[in-house]
Amino acid sequence: MMMTENDVAKVFDTILSIPGMNETVKIDLKISRKNVLLLNSIIERGSASDDESKSIFLSSIPVESLKELKLLGDECLQKAGLNDLYEKLKIFNESGK
Known part of the structure; x- marks a missing residue:
């Protein structure tokens, strides 16, 4: 059985509504600067x-x-x-389009 887009959206909404999903968690994260840049790019692209x-x-x-x-x-x-490097990379990226 194929799910419609509306069905999939309802499933994700249900998952995000599970009790405790809004609780704050502390995450001790060690990540390279390269991956910080990549993570931020992915977040920006995904939230555009x-x-x-x-x-x-x-x-x-x-x-x-x-x-x-x-x-x-x-x-x-x-x-x-x-911060400064990322902003310069964004300008560089936008000028290359």
Whole structure:
């Protein structure tokens, strides 16, 4: 049986609504600066509202959750001292399109 996009969105919404899913967890994470840049790029690309290639899952994520993920990416950049480099890479990337 094939699930419709609406069915898939309902399943993801149900998973995100499971009790405890909004609880804050502390994660001790050691990650290379390279992977911080990649993680932040993935978060930005996945949360871009104009990306038509988004999966059903990403399309069904609440805006508030996307904002939280963006803040996480920004915090990782800041802690790794990569804010300036990332902004310059974004400008470089946009000029190459």
